[in-house]
Amino acid sequence: MSEPEDKIGAWAALLRTHAAVLPRLERALLRTGLPITWYDVLLVLNAAPHRRLRMTELGQQAVVSRERVSRVVTELEREGLVERQSNPDDRRSAFAAITPEGRRRLRAAAPVYLDAVEQHFSGHLSDDEAKVIATALWRVLGAEETRRNR
Known part of the structure; x- marks a missing residue:
């Protein structure tokens, strides 16, 4: 095979x-009661500083599309797994934070x-x-x- x-x-x-x-993976996780989109958002929030992120940051880091992240956070909030917190530095933005139950x-x-x-x-x-794949995909x-950030 040629390079292209x-x-x-x-x-x-x-x-x-x-x-x-x-x-x-979705089928396996459903047995735990967490859809994969929920798991992804909880995982990102749990790894974040202070276990919270601004919604825009969460949208950039989660595998869930930016458009869906707000809906997923709303679903997680209804289940008591995430809470929205106001941002005292910027009233236009809010934080999503994982709750103890979410953890x-x-x-x-x-x-x-x-x-x-x-x-x-x-x-x-x-x-x-695995190392070659990870290195290439992270690059x-x-x-x-x-x-995107330019």
């Missing part, structure tokens, strides 16, 4: 792998999620393959985020 075909092949493999693996539910779901990732994705890769993501 290799790169298109890599893109096709990424898309097909995502399409094949994501539904399996508890995230911790309970984490082993299920990690097991599903291992079973359906990382378990098929050697350590070297692409970094370039696109830089481009």
